[in-house]
Amino acid sequence: MDSAFSAADLSAIWLTFKLATVVTFILLLIGTPMAWWLARTRSGWKGAIGALVALPIVLPPTVIGFYLLVMMGPDGPIGHLTQSLGMGLLPFTFTGLVIASVFYSLPFVVQPLQNAFESIPERALETAATLRATTLDTFFSVVLPLAKPGFLTAAVLGFAHTVGEFGVVLMIGGNIPEQTRVVSVQIYDHVEAMEYGSAHWLSAGMVVFSFVVLLLLYTFNPTGRRK
Amino acid sequence: MKSARLVAMLFLLVVAHAAQAGGQITIAAAADLKFAMDEIVSLFGKAHPAERVATVYGSSGKFHTQIRQGAPYDLYFSADIAYPRALEADGFAASGVQAYALGRIVLWRASRTVKALSLNDLADPAIQRIAIANPRHAPYGKRAEEALRAAAVWDKVEAKLVYGENVAQTAQFVQTGNAQIGLIALSLALSPELSSQGSYTLIPDSLHQPLEQGFVITKRAADNPLAQDFSRFMRSPEVRAIMMRHGFVLPGKTR
Numbered sequence: 222m223d224s225a226f227s228a229a230d231l232s233a234i235w236l237t238f239k240l241a242t243v244v245t246f247i248l249l250l251i252g253t254p255m256a257w258w259l260a261r262t263r264s265g266w267k268g269a270i271g272a273l274v275a276l277p278i279v280l281p282p283t284v285i286g287f288y289l290l291v292m293m294g295p296d297g298p299i300g301h302l303t304q305s306l307g308m309g310l311l312p313f314t315f316t317g318l319v320i321a322s323v324f325y326s327l328p329f330v331v332q333p334l335q336n337a338f339e340s341i342p343e344r345a346l347e348t349a350a351t352l353r354a355t356t357l358d359t360f361f362s363v364v365l366p367l368a369k370p371g372f373l374t375a376a377v378l379g380f381a382h383t384v385g386e387f388g389v390v391l392m393i394g395g396n397i398p399e400q401t402r403v404v405s406v407q408i409y410d411h412v413e414a415m416e417y418g419s420a421h422w423l424s425a426g427m428v429v430f431s432f433v434v435l436l437l438l439y440t441f442n443p444t445g446r447r448k
Numbered sequence: 449m450k451s452a453r454l455v456a457m458l459f460l461l462v463v464a465h466a467a468q469a470g471g472q473i474t475i476a477a478a479a480d481l482k483f484a485m486d487e488i489v490s491l492f493g494k495a496h497p498a499e500r501v502a503t504v505y506g507s508s509g510k511f512h513t514q515i516r517q518g519a520p521y522d523l524y525f526s527a528d529i530a531y532p533r534a535l536e537a538d539g540f541a542a543s544g545v546q547a548y549a550l551g552r553i554v555l556w557r558a559s560r561t562v563k564a565l566s567l568n569d570l571a572d573p574a575i576q577r578i579a580i581a582n583p584r585h586a587p588y589g590k591r592a593e594e595a596l597r598a599a600a601v602w603d604k605v606e607a608k609l610v611y612g613e614n615v616a617q618t619a620q621f622v623q624t625g626n627a628q629i630g631l632i633a634l635s636l637a638l639s640p641e642l643s644s645q646g647s648y649t650l651i652p653d654s655l656h657q658p659l660e661q662g663f664v665i666t667k668r669a670a671d672n673p674l675a676q677d678f679s680r681f682m683r684s685p686e687v688r689a690i691m692m693r694h695g696f697v698l699p700g701k702t703r
Contacts, residue, residue: 290624294625295626313610392617395577395610396610410582413507413510413584414509415513
C-alpha cells in the first residue's frame with residue numbers, strides 16, 4: 222500500500238460528501254411536510270402514499286436505476302421535461318444523481334420523521350392552538366423541539382444511506398470524475414482493476430465513517446425509549 | 449408430521465435431481481460474447497442432452513478476480529487474453545490458454561443513418577455524450593481509449609465520455625439514448641437487438657492493440673470431462689462459423 226488516497230480518491234470522497242449533503246438538505250425540506258401529512262392524515266390515501274414512499278427500501282437498486290435511466294433518457298417523460306426546460310439530459314450528471322438519491326433515500330428520512338410526529342400528543346397541538354399560535358408558530362415552537370430526535374435520526378440516515386448508494390449510481394452515473402464517480406463506484410473500480418491497496422483504504426474509511434456516524438447517533442440520540 | 453415428511457421428500461427430490469444430472473459446467477464469458485456464446489452453448493447442448501451448461505456474462509476483469517478467489521467457473525472466456533494468461537501463470541488454470549478470436553470495436557449509434565462516422569466526428573459539439581467501457585478494467589474500454597488517442601481526438605472528447613462497467617452496459621447507455629454514440633464491440637452491434645435499432649462504423653484496427661481473446665479451463669474443472677469436451681468443441685468448424693458470423697476474427701485468419 223503506497224500512498225493512502227490518490228487525487229481521484231479524494232475527489233470521489235469530496236463528491237460523495239457533497240452529494241449526501243445536498244440530498245439530505247432537500248430530503249428534510251420535502252420529507253417534513255410529507256411525514257407530517259402521513260402522521261396526521263385520516264385520508265384513505267395514507268396507506269398507498271406510505272407504501273409508495275417506502276418502495277425504495279424493498280426495490281432492488283437495479284429496478285430504480287433501470288427506470289430512471291429510461292425515464293430520464295431523451296424518450297422518457299423526465300427527459301422530455303428536462304430537455305424542454307433547457308437542462309439537457311440528467312443521466313451522467315450530478316443533478317441526475319441528486320434526483321435519483323432523493324428518491325432512493327426518501328423513506329430513510331420520511332419514516333423517522335413520521336414516527337416522531339406521530340408520538341407528539343394531540344393535546345400539545347391543541348394547547349398551542351388555544352394560545353392562538355399560528356400553524357407556523359406551532360411548528361417551530363412545539364413540533365420541532367418535540368421531534369428533534371426524529372430530525373436528527375432522519376438527517377443521519379438520509380446522509381448515510383446516500384453515501385452507501387451503489388447500484389443506482391452504477392446504472393445512471395456513467396462514472397464521470399467530479400460528477401458521478403462517488404466513493405462506492407471508485408471502490409468497485411479499484412477492485413475490478415485489482416488495486417486492492419487503494420480499495421482497502423477507501424473501504425476501511427467507509428467502515429470507520431459508518432460506524433462512527435451510527436455510534437454518535439445511538440449515543441446522543443436514544444430515541445423513543447424515554448418518553 | 450405430514451409437512452415434515454413433505455419437506456423431506458422435496459429435499460430428496462432436489463438432491464436426486466442434482467445427482468441424476470449428467471456432467472455440468474459453468475462458463476464465465478466476457479460480455480461481448482453474449483450472443484455468440486448463447487448460440488454455441490445451445491448447439492453444444494444438442495450434442496450433450498444429458499449435461500448442463502450454465503453461462504455467466506460480465507466483465508473479463510471481474511471474472512479474473514473472482515476465479516482467483518475460488519469462483520465456481522469451469523471455463524473462463526476473456527476479452528483480453530492477458531487475464532487467462534495471468535491465471536495460468538499463477539496456477540489457477542487446468543489447461544493452456546487458447547486464443548479463440550480477435551474482437552473489433554465499432555462506433556455505434558441508435559439511429560439507422562447512412563452517413564458513416566469517423567472518430568474525428570466525435571469532436572463535433574452536437575455530440576454531447578460518448579460512451580466507452582471503463583478503460584481501467586474492461587478490455588474494450590482500453591482499446592477504445594487507444595483508438596481515440598491514436599486518432600488524436602482524446603483531448604477533445606475526454607470531457608464527453610461516460611464509462612460503462614462493461615461493454616454491454618456501454619451499448620445500453622447508447623441504446624437508451626442517454627449517450628449519442630458508443631465505442632462498443634462489433635459482436636454486440638451485430639446482435640439482433642442492436643442491429644435493428646442502430647448503425648455502426650468499424651474502427652480501423654490499426655489504431656489499437658489487437659483485442660486478442662482467450663479462454664482457459666480453470667483448476668476446479670481439471671477432472672471434468674465436459675469442460676474438455678467444450679474446449680474441443682470451440683475448435684469445431686460449426687463454432688468457428690458462429691464466431692465469424694458474430695463479428696469475431698478468428699486466430700490465424702487475415703483481418
